[in-house]
Amino acid sequence: QERQAVLACRSVSKTYGSQTAVSDVTLDVAPGEVVGLLGANGAGKTTLMRMACGLVKPTAGAVRVLGEQPPYPPAVARQVGAALDTPAFYRWMTGPAQLRSLLHSSGLPDRGEPLAALRRVGLEDEARKRIRAYSQGMRQRLALAAALMRGPRLLVLDEPTNALDPHAVVMVRELIRREAESGTAVLVSSHQLDEVQRVCDRVVVMDRGTVVASGALDEIGLGGAESLEDWFFR
Numbered sequence: 001q002e003r004q005a006v007l008a009c010r011s012v013s014k015t016y017g018s019q020t021a022v023s024d025v026t027l028d029v030a031p032g033e034v035v036g037l038l039g040a041n042g043a044g045k046t047t048l049m050r051m052a053c054g055l056v057k058p059t060a061g062a063v064r065v066l067g068e069q070p071p072y073p074p075a076v077a078r079q080v081g082a083a084l085d086t087p088a089f090y091r092w093m094t095g096p097a098q099l100r101s102l103l104h105s106s107g108l109p110d111r112g113e114p115l116a117a118l119r120r121v122g123l124e125d126e127a128r129k130r131i132r133a134y135s136q137g138m139r140q141r142l143a144l145a146a147a148l149m150r151g152p153r154l155l156v157l158d159e160p161t162n163a164l165d166p167h168a169v170v171m172v173r174e175l176i177r178r179e180a181e182s183g184t185a186v187l188v189s190s191h192q193l194d195e196v197q198r199v200c201d202r203v204v205v206m207d208r209g210t211v212v213a214s215g216a217l218d219e220i221g222l223g224g225a226e227s228l229e230d231w232f233f234r
């Protein structure tokens with residue numbers, strides 16, 4: 001398991017001055033597996049995801065993707081698809097032009113991935129619109145398309161459905177499952193229990209920077225839980 005993990009975090013910590021954002025977290029994500037990251041606001045989920053993507057340097061411990069530590073060599077960086085906070089898109093570009101520009105800046109060829117990725121997130125009808133005319137939910141789906149079009153081995157998604165309408169929520173959840181079934185390792189944060197129950201194989205629950213529970217949903221009593229609050233305060 002450890003040998004083949006796509007993402008391996010070993011005793012990872014991150015402090016900002018005297019503030020501890022992440023403390024001694026160990027976590028693996030294997031190919032084809034969806035691992036959910038749960039926890040209250042400020043628990044450290046985003047910081048951990050940013051470290052996984054090589055955007056934030058741990059103050060202690062080690063993060064490895066496909067065996068490499070950040071800064072990831074281009075061959076590894078290309079295989080990481082991330083949709084964290086909605087990125088600063090070029091507002092005057094159309095969706096496909098923005099995706100092509102992102103491929104280009106990563107040194108990747110365009111073999112039609114932008115349009116295919118737009119279709120996968122249900123944005124094909126918006127392809128001629130400029131991004132300034134996209135809604136928040138459309139931008140969030142564009143960020144997901146940007147992550148998908150890389151054909152990633154690791155997909156890191158920070159609350160991928162929080163701004164989406166119910167139809168798009170269902171579509172994105174199915175897409176995450178399908179992506180995992182094709183072998184991608186997925187790390188996804190969520191505050192929604194039904195999402196976690198539908199999408200995740202395993203969860204890691206964080207509180208004030210540390211892991212307070214982890215395992216399959218049934219193992220930690222989340223499988224049949226009615227609400228995350230009840231489980232947290234049980």
Ligand code: ATP
Binds near residue numbers: 019020022040046
């Ligand atoms: P949310 O559910 O609100 O997204 P989170 O679990 O993603 O929360 P983080 O964003 O990782 O939490 O934040 C963890 C802690 O680290 C918080 O106390 C936050 O204030 C702190 N923190 C995060 N980034 C920084 C930073 N750049 N400088 C200082 N403190 C930070």
